[in-house]
Amino acid sequence: MAAYQLAQERLAAEFAARWAATLAAVEAREIAGSLAELEAAYVAAIRESAAVSRTLSVAFYRLVRALETGRVIGGPGYRPASSLGSLWADFNRATGKRTGTGPREPLPVDTRDPFPAADLAREARRAEETFRHQVADRIERHERERPARQGSAALDDAELVAWEKEFLESLKTGSSGAGGMLVQDGGRDAIHAALQDDPGALGYYRKTDASPCYFCALMASRGAVYKSRRTAAFGPHPHCHCQVVPIFSRRYQLPAENDAFARMWKRFGGGSLADWRTYYSTTTKTKT
Structure with missing residues (x-):
């Protein structure tokens, strides 16, 4: 379980680093003119990482199910004659770590596919809406405040530079957190939906990270x-x-x-x- 959680956290962190590098390449006073390019980069990064999250979650779900029931479920990534050994290998490959192994005897198969197909249109809409709320709307408000802030000050005025830096840091933090949530939702949503369509599943529990908030x-x-x-x-x-x-x-x-x-x-x-x-x-x- 720890390897799975760390792998999902790593995906969110990799997205955040990729997005931070994209933002860092844009000057604060030029950012309003770069919204189209920024949106395309933001949405693409989320969708690519969410697809990896989904693949990881399917491997995790299939392995946990086989360990608890002795049977393997069909769906994406299933291979005939799957064994606990091959399921561990799939999971290890998805996490990038060798976390376990098992026997090679083929498991009984439940051919049902409980995993929903990725709703790419919905994913794109969610990413676009998140970009609008977390990036575009905030930049628009920032630009409205700029004339009053700048006044007659030079572009390298210390207070103005500090204000721009604070804004960019806040923008990065908010948009990275919201985007990272969507990245991990690729896997969380796949498991949550599969549970409802898998006769062998009873439900789920919530595994928190090391320092959960009050809500979690x-x-x-x-x-x-x-x-x-x-x-x-x-x-x-x-x-x-x-x-x-x-x-x-x-x-x-x-x-x-x-x-x-x-x-x-x-x-x-x-x-x-x-x-x-x-x-x-x-x-x-x-x-x-």
Whole structure:
């Protein structure tokens, strides 16, 4: 599980680095004239990384399912006579690390394909909308403020340079976080959808990163979310690295962090989301 989560986080980080390099190549005072090129680069980077995230998640789902049920599921990437050994090899290749191996005896096959085809039009729309909110709209507001900020100051005025630098850093942080969410959604959405169409799946639990926010900790505290609760959305957010971990047996074991969050929620005793945020922040700060 750790290798899978780290691989997904790495995809988001690689996207962020690629996008940061694109932004760094544009002067702040020229950025408004480069929106078309920036949008094309942003959308392309998200879609390419999301496709890799999806492939990684399919390999992860198929391996976890086989380990828990002793059967292999069909769909993209399936090869006849698949074994635990070949599934581990597929997963290792997708993560870029050798994390496990298994026997080579062919597994029984469930030929059903629960994985939805990538909705490329939807992915493009989401990326374009994110670019508009996180980049284009913010640049437009920035440009409206520029005349008042600049006044008669020279272009190399220290305060003006600092203002431009602060804006670009904020722009990079916001758009990288939102884009990284869409990158990992390529895999999260594939697993979430497959669970609903796989008769062998029971549901999933939320695996957080090392330092989850109050919202992710609350979602993880719920433990397993079963398929009968179809309205239970996963709810990722910008800079979120939580992953969907499918479960196929009642003998699953939650990570220790999920149990800790559940105990914390019980001690909290109820209240508003704002109250929980304060309680969580205070509790985790005290522990550190």
